[in-house]
Amino acid sequence: MTTVPHTPNTPHAPNTPNAPHAPNAPHTPGATAARAAEGPAEPRPRFRDLLAAEWLKLWSLRSTPWAYAVTVLTVVGFNAGTAYDTYRYWTSYDDRGRADFVRDGIALAEAFTANAAMLLVLAAGALGAAAVAGEYGSGLMRTTFTAVPARGSVMAAKAAVVTAVTTAVGTLTAVVSYAVTQAILSRRGVGLPFDHPGATRLLVASALLMPVAALTGMALGTLLHHLGTTIVLTVVTLVLLPAVFSSDRYWSALVDHTLPYEAWLRLTQPATFTTAHPWSTGGAWTVYxxxxxxxxxVTVVGARHRDP
Known part of the structure; x- marks a missing residue:
């Protein structure tokens, strides 16, 4: 008789109502593949990254360096031409005319003339307008905001880059204009050194006029989005309004004294200059x-409320 071997009984799991639940099941292959396809989350761009991107975007156009170079050369040329006219016709002045030239500080005024300042305002306003309105017109702004939804940060970086560039270019223009004009006038013995009283204020006011005008163009470009319309309104705001309002009447003088070009005139005019409604240099700096x-x-906030 064959004996069947006895196998031990398999232990049963305890049948208790409070048994702990089994651990969560591992992710399914489909979910794992979907997460792998998404890839790691991209880090949020830092402000210095936006600055670098706007810097590259500004200089990516070949016309940008030429535009700034032409602006510098034209403004310096205007100032140098005025100084050369004085040098050329100096011998035709009588003794009183020469004395008035020195006493009234005309040599300092010829270091950066009103016509040159007006030209600088026009060029800077157009460059600032193109930095924003040109990007809106080409559709690049829509791509930029898609890549970086933080519109305020993008526009703040753009404004910072334009401010830095125009301040540097404005400083170069003012310094070169002063050096060239005074070198020409020195051949007649009436040139002024850089440490002459009032020279520093003229240099700073002329240098900062460019970023003020460029930022104005940027703000208008943010509101209008159209390059041609923006440039026209920039010219009206920065150039035509000072011609409309004058300092002869009180209310007209109040408006006149709130404009950047008039602020530049106040900062650069000689001490002997008088007007019917005078105002302080501190007020002119405040206007700047x-x-x-x-x-x-306007540039930062306006971009948040309008679609490109």
Whole structure:
């Protein structure tokens, strides 16, 4: 008789109502593949990355260096031409005319003339307008905001880059103009050194006029989105309004004293200059700061509320 071997009984799991649940099941292959396809989350761009991107975008156009170079050469040429006219016709002045030239500080005024300042305002306003309105017109702004939805940060970086570039170019223009004009006038013995009283204020006011005008163009470009319309309105705001309002009447003088070009005139005019409604150099510096700050706010905030 064959004996069947006895196998031990398999232990049963305890049948208790409070048994712990089994651990979560591993992810299915489909979910794992979907997560792998998404890839790691991209880091949020830092502000310095936006600055670098705007810097590259500004200089990616070949016309940008030429535009700034032509602006510098033209403004310096205007100032140098005025100084050369004085040098050329100096011998035709009588003794009183020569004395008035020195006493009234005309040599300092010829270091950066009103016509050159007006030309600088036009060029800077157009460059600032093109930096924003040109990008809107080409459709590149839509791509930029798609890549970086933080519109305020993008526009703040753009404003910072344009401010830095125009300040540097404006400083170069003012310094070169002063050096060239005074070198020409020195051949008649009436040139002024850089440490002459009032020279520093003229240099700073002329250098900062360019970023103020460029930021104004940027702000208008943010609101209008159309390059041609923006340039026209920039010219009206920065150039035509100073011609419309004058300092002869009180209310007209109040408006006149709030414009950047008139602020530049106040900062660069000689001490002997008088007007019916005088105002301080501190007020002129305040106009500079107010226009720059307001333009930055409009550029940053305006982009958030309008689709490109």
């Amino acid at each position: 700061a107010a226009w720059a700050l307001a333009a930055c706010v």
